[in-house]
Amino acid sequence: MVQFWNGNKSAIRQEFEWKVLQLALQQTKPNQLINNDLTDHPNAEDEGRVFAHGTDVLVTVAGNMKFAQGSYLMLPQPLCRGLLGCRLLIVHKSRLKEFSSLGEAQLKKLSIGIPATWADAELFRVNQYHVVEQGSLEERLIAVQNRECDYMALGANEAEAIVAQFAHLAPDLVVEPTLMLYYPFPLVFYCHPEKHDLMANIAQGLELCMANGELDALFEQTYGSDVRAVNLYQRRVFHLTNPILPSELAYYQSELLPT
CATH class of the missing domain: 3.40.190.10 (Periplasmic binding protein-like II)
Known part of the structure; x- marks a missing residue:
């Protein structure tokens, strides 16, 4: 077995x-x-x-x-x-217009909620994002719902499914439609x-x-x-570095990146 x-x-x-x-x-x-x-x-x-x-x-x-x-x-x-390194933002629906016009420097100043122990928390810190790392996925989503955190960034393979899964707890959260954060992951x-x-x-x-x-x-x-x-190919992309990539994958890039 x-x-x-x-x-x-x-x-x-x-x-x-x-x-x-x-x-x-x-x-x-x-x-x-x-x-x-x-x-x-x-x-x-x-x-x-x-x-x-x-x-x-x-x-x-x-x-x-x-x-x-x-x-x-x-x-x-x-x-x-x-796909997991193609990160889409989860935001409160009342802030969609605000996020659609943000530059990278402005986004870094906002707080990104990341559940405790997730492997990408340190990656975001290295890239100078304002990280709030604590609690569970459910708790971080509720924090964005309650505006205690500004946003989360989840893989394009799971963002929509997670918003739907937790809609009963965080009914005002949506996947932001214009931005993508990318790092080899x-x-x-x-x-x-x-x-x-x-x-x-x-x-x-x-x-x-x-x-x-x-x-x-x-x-x-x-x-x-x-x-x-x-619509991954129609989004603005902010690129982050991944300092933990092993040497075997040091030059890896997702085939899903917009060209």
Whole structure:
């Protein structure tokens, strides 16, 4: 039984990443049983120790600093076309006009709400954004609703779904339609450092899924309509640097960036 830890993320990411692992292992180990562990770990220390507590594989952003160097094997194959690094702003609907005319320097002075332990909090700080890092995703959304925070920035693969999911708690939040923040933020598989065979099976399976079109089909099925709906190619883009990218992905850029 392969233990796949799939917690601490949005439901739409959980669904996609679970299906990617299933697709990959079906190619190389068709009878392999996989446990989809959706346990959330509320603090970074617990999350960073999941491999010491039975986890075999997970998906995370490349270079995630919660995991100590040497405590995992990384498969440097981006899984989601860099979509998670295409960040859309979640704002109060009464402020749409204000945000549509903001420059980058002005945006940096406003407060961005980021849930505690999220890997991109330090990235925003390095890029000189005013970060309020605390609480859960739900609590940060309510803070924007109550104007205790100015905005959140969520992946284009999840922004609309999260606004809809929490509409009963934050009914005045919308996805801002004109801006996008971009930083290279590829999702990759991390494996237990002793699970070389599992890593090899996933790597081979992913290669086969890319060659036969199944990975592209899954992306389209999960995210295609949402990506088209948010008009990524028609937005103003503010570029941020990502200081935690590992050397294998140092020059990575999403294929979804406007040209």
